[in-house]
Amino acid sequence: MSERKFVRTDTFDKAYHKLDGTVQKLVIAFLHTLQLNPNANSLNLKQPQAARDRRVRTARVNDNFRAVLLRDGETFYLVTVLEHDKAYKLAEGLTMDINKVTGGIELLDLSGLEESTRNSASGAPLVGPDAMPGLFDGVSDADLVRLGVNEVLIPALRELRTEDALLGVCEFLPKLARDVLLSLYDGKCPEEIWQKVTAPEQPDTPLTDAERGDYEAALTRPATLETFVVSSDAQELERNLLRPFSEWRIFLHPEQRKLAYRPKNKPYNGPVRVTGGPGTGKTVVALHRVAALADPQRGEGRGRILLTTFTTTLADQLERLLKDLGGQELASAVTVRNIDKVATSVARHPSATVPAMLGDLELLKRWRDLLTEQAEPGRFDSRFLLGEWTQVVLAQGLQTRDDYFAARRRGRGLRINRADRAEIWALIEEYERRLEQDQAVGFKQLAATAARIAEAGLEPRQQYAHIVVDEAQDLHAAHWRLLRALAPEGPNDLFVCGDTHQRIYDNRVTLGSLGIDIRGRSHKLSLNYRTTRQILAAAGDLLDREQFDDLDGGADDLAGYRSVLSGREAELTGYPSVRAEMSALVNRVAGWKEAGILPQDIAVVARTGALCDAALDALQSSGTGAIRVDAGKAPRVGDYVHVMTMHRTKGLEYRAVAVIGVSDQCVPQPAALTDAAADPLQHAQDLRAERSLLFVAATRAREALAITWHGRPSPFLVHRARAQ
Numbered sequence: 001m002s003e004r005k006f007v008r009t010d011t012f013d014k015a016y017h018k019l020d021g022t023v024q025k026l027v028i029a030f031l032h033t034l035q036l037n038p039n040a041n042s043l044n045l046k047q048p049q050a051a052r053d054r055r056v057r058t059a060r061v062n063d064n065f066r067a068v069l070l071r072d073g074e075t076f077y078l079v080t081v082l083e084h085d086k087a088y089k090l091a092e093g094l095t096m097d098i099n100k101v102t103g104g105i106e107l108l109d110l111s112g113l114e115e116s117t118r119n120s121a122s123g124a125p126l127v128g129p130d131a132m133p134g135l136f137d138g139v140s141d142a143d144l145v146r147l148g149v150n151e152v153l154i155p156a157l158r159e160l161r162t163e164d165a166l167l168g169v170c171e172f173l174p175k176l177a178r179d180v181l182l183s184l185y186d187g188k189c190p191e192e193i194w195q196k197v198t199a200p201e202q203p204d205t206p207l208t209d210a211e212r213g214d215y216e217a218a219l220t221r222p223a224t225l226e227t228f229v230v231s232s233d234a235q236e237l238e239r240n241l242l243r244p245f246s247e248w249r250i251f252l253h254p255e256q257r258k259l260a261y262r263p264k265n266k267p268y269n270g271p272v273r274v275t276g277g278p279g280t281g282k283t284v285v286a287l288h289r290v291a292a293l294a295d296p297q298r299g300e301g302r303g304r305i306l307l308t309t310f311t312t313t314l315a316d317q318l319e320r321l322l323k324d325l326g327g328q329e330l331a332s333a334v335t336v337r338n339i340d341k342v343a344t345s346v347a348r349h350p351s352a353t354v355p356a357m358l359g360d361l362e363l364l365k366r367w368r369d370l371l372t373e374q375a376e377p378g379r380f381d382s383r384f385l386l387g388e389w390t391q392v393v394l395a396q397g398l399q400t401r402d403d404y405f406a407a408r409r410r411g412r413g414l415r416i417n418r419a420d421r422a423e424i425w426a427l428i429e430e431y432e433r434r435l436e437q438d439q440a441v442g443f444k445q446l447a448a449t450a451a452r453i454a455e456a457g458l459e460p461r462q463q464y465a466h467i468v469v470d471e472a473q474d475l476h477a478a479h480w481r482l483l484r485a486l487a488p489e490g491p492n493d494l495f496v497c498g499d500t501h502q503r504i505y506d507n508r509v510t511l512g513s514l515g516i517d518i519r520g521r522s523h524k525l526s527l528n529y530r531t532t533r534q535i536l537a538a539a540g541d542l543l544d545r546e547q548f549d550d551l552d553g554g555a556d557d558l559a560g561y562r563s564v565l566s567g568r569e570a571e572l573t574g575y576p577s578v579r580a581e582m583s584a585l586v587n588r589v590a591g592w593k594e595a596g597i598l599p600q601d602i603a604v605v606a607r608t609g610a611l612c613d614a615a616l617d618a619l620q621s622s623g624t625g626a627i628r629v630d631a632g633k634a635p636r637v638g639d640y641v642h643v644m645t646m647h648r649t650k651g652l653e654y655r656a657v658a659v660i661g662v663s664d665q666c667v668p669q670p671a672a673l674t675d676a677a678a679d680p681l682q683h684a685q686d687l688r689a690e691r692s693l694l695f696v697a698a699t700r701a702r703e704a705l706a707i708t709w710h711g712r713p714s715p716f717l718v719h720r721a722r723a724q
């Protein structure tokens with residue numbers, strides 16, 4: 001007899017978590033009975049008379065609720081738990097099939113689909129001069145099938161004539177079909193959709209005819225695991241259901257799964273890079289990759305694992321998510337540290353005095369002080385010198401005057417001659433001498449020291465077999481040299497996730513030149529799980545046609561970047577004064593709260609601390625609980641709207657986001673821009689970072705985004721603002 005298996009869908013989990021506690025307990029009891037004896041009378045397992053699929057059953061949970069499931073031999077596919085009549089209605093139109101392209105199992109809710117198309121079409125003229133064409137008239141059935149749309153869906157899909165009708169049917173479609181149809185609706189051609197949407201879901205080897213009907217084999221395919229999870233017994237199922245529902249822990253997109261979990265005999269033969277726009281699940285992939293490496297059963301890991309990212313706040317968040325994913329056991333198997341702590345752990349001797357750590361603002365001030373004390377004004381200003389020190393000297397680990405004279409200055413816009421180099425080196429020596437004297441050190445300087453120590457050789461117990469990096473776009477060259485030296489070359493050594501469209505610090509690198517060879521091991525995620533299509537479109541416009549690098553000397557773009565979530569358009573609104581903007585903010589936040597969004601799911605974001613203070617003041621004076629989210633501190637828990645600068649928003653997400661003060665005087669922030677005449681390249685890079693900051697802030701929004709300004713709008717907004 002084959003082993004009894006429970007396969008639950010994401011819809012089952014969602015339905016379970018919406019039930020009240022007493023019904024949940026009954027669902028668990030039902031599962032235990034099903035495990036012990038699927039033929040038990042108390043289950044009242046029935047095949048609806050009008051069922052389209054002979055495998056469909058409903059079963060009794062209590063007098064009001066029934067579970068909907070499919071039985072295929074000893075395998076039970078748990079679909080949902082619904083009120084009695086709704087359960088029967090769903091069960092009658094439900095079928096299950098194996099997708100011909102992906103080999104993944106799909107549930108097809110034909111009654112829901114047909115009813116939704118019928119309702120949306122009622123009243124619309126289908127013939128005559130006013131008849132509306134079908135949304136997909138220009139796409140052949142053959143193309144739809146080739147793209148992975150099951151042919152039984154096609155007649156109903158041909159009835160769709162409006163966007164509302166399409167959005168209405170989305171909830172009844174398998175995930176791939178939904179993604180394909182929305183991409184077609186967005187104007188993408190079948191070929192592009194094949195490449196970006198469907199092909200990545202294909203299994204590694206093409207399906208044979210026999211495999212197309214083999215459900216047992218289909219159960220293990222990544223495309224199935226996007227929607228289904230297999231449990232071997234009711235206890236395991238119960239344990240999983242009792243945890244809070246977070247889809248990302250269980251239901252990965254096939255691309256995400258393939259990246260995170262490698263077959264045993266196919267390790268990555270070197271560093272891997274994962275890119276993708278905001279919200280595409282890079283962090284989720286990084287966490288699952290760590291889980292795969294830490295799982296002794298899988299045999300992928302060879303030793304210590306480090307998970308690192310840019311800030312302490314993000315590292316704390318990663319640690320929390322790692323616990324969500326694999327409990328304390330997983331969290332204890334991994335070192336989670338932000339990159340500065342990694343550097344500190346290598347560079348600082350435990351008994352040495354702890355130096356003062358200086359950020360860029362303080363370092364810039366010290367450059368200014370040094371220059372003011374010079375007898376004669378030199379050719380170089382403080383911003384240039386800070387850049388030269390960090391982007392050339394620390395980035396390359398230059399230690400001597402000769403090294404500096406021989407160094408290439410890639411990415412620096414101002415040409416300098418030998419006399420200039422001599423002048424600059426003398427200033428840098430004096431600058432570093434003063435830092436040492438004051439027992440102070442810059443963060444990148446510390447990283448450069450740590451890299452030097454690690455490159456000279458570390459004890460094996462200080463090294464890591466595997467390093468997983470999140471928010472990689474903001475790491476400095478010295479960080480990369482350090483990480484390279486911390487993880488000796490080998491299978492699965494480095495796994496790097498990042499998105500250069502979100503680079504908000506001026507750290508550009510070419511990984512290859514730093515000993516991190518990602519050739520042939522580069523992957524891009526493109527399905528956004530966070531943000532609606534409307535918000536993505538507005539955020540995408542902020543980037544204009546700016547060029548972005550791919551961390552390795554090439555170019556990156558957001559081709560194929562998309563979302564299947566739908567919602568309201570982003571709002572872009574200008575006001576005559578700050579006062580008017582703040583008063584509108586107070587009303588907007590009140591509106592969001594009235595619509596059921598909790599205060600802690602709302603963020604107010606500004607470019608400067610002063611504007612944050614003004615917003616905080618306006619909100620608090622109106623009686624709205626609000627707090628500032630500051631560096632290094634986890635946001636206070638409670639019913640507060642979070643107010644923060646754009647820099648703080650990195651890696652976070654909220655249901656509603658108001659980005660305020662996006663005026664021409666404030667974004668880009670004049671103080672953050674190098675003078676174009678002094679260094680045109682640097683000026684362009686500073687502008688790009690300012691644009692990315694706004695992009696990062698806007699892409700934190702899941703459902704609602706408002707971008708506002710007073711006076712004239714920021715030049716980054718101009719064509720959107722005009723089009724509104």
Ligand SMILES: Nc1ncnc2c1ncn2[C@@H]1O[C@H](COP(=O)(O)OP(=O)(O)OP(=O)(O)O)[C@@H](O)[C@H]1O
Pocket residue numbers: 247248251252253256276277278279280281282283284285499502528529530650651652653699
């Ligand atoms: N397979 C999935 N199923 C459901 N939700 C997912 C999935 N993958 C990611 N998410 C959710 O999408 C959101 C964005 O994911 P994540 O933070 O990993 O994206 P990211 O690419 O790292 O984003 P960013 O670059 O903007 O920081 C999170 O809420 C995450 O839980």
